[in-house]
Amino acid sequence: MSARLVVVLTVAAILSVMLVPSLYQWWQQEHELAQIKAQVAEQQQKNADMQRQLDLWNDPDYISTQARERLGYVRPGETQYTVVDPGPQYQDSAMAAAAPSTGPARPWVQQLAILVGKADQPPNATPIPSADVSQSGQATTTGQESGE
Numbered sequence: 001m002s003a004r005l006v007v008v009l010t011v012a013a014i015l016s017v018m019l020v021p022s023l024y025q026w027w028q029q030e031h032e033l034a035q036i037k038a039q040v041a042e043q044q045q046k047n048a049d050m051q052r053q054l055d056l057w058n059d060p061d062y063i064s065t066q067a068r069e070r071l072g073y074v075r076p077g078e079t080q081y082t083v084v085d086p087g088p089q090y091q092d093s094a095m096a097a098a099a100p101s102t103g104p105a106r107p108w109v110q111q112l113a114i115l116v117g118k119a120d121q122p123p124n125a126t127p128i129p130s131a132d133v134s135q136s137g138q139a140t141t142t143g144q145e146s147g148e
Contacts, residue, residue, distance in 0.1 A: 056062045067073040074080045106114075 072080065072082075
């Protein structure tokens, strides 16, 4: 090894020992800066939302609407109606009436149970005469009907 190579390697080692902590600290600061920028953007969004709320509360029509909805206030000459809970029977019929007209009336689990129950029962329909009667006019039997 030459003396020149040893000097270059020694200088490189000293520089790396001095620069690596500085580079690591710089990387940490960049990461913190990105986090702080994200927090600032989030707080600015919250501030904008609060400003919109403040603008709404400065509008007399909005205040009037909120007073009607939240506090039950009415204007002079108006009649206020309060709906009392009619009970579970009304709720069931109201929920059934509000259900969409398309789609099944029962959950899929109940429909599956009903279909499985129907599949276990023999068919109740009468056979079609043209399918069960041969050309000679006598009824034909299949292996299932004769008990085979």
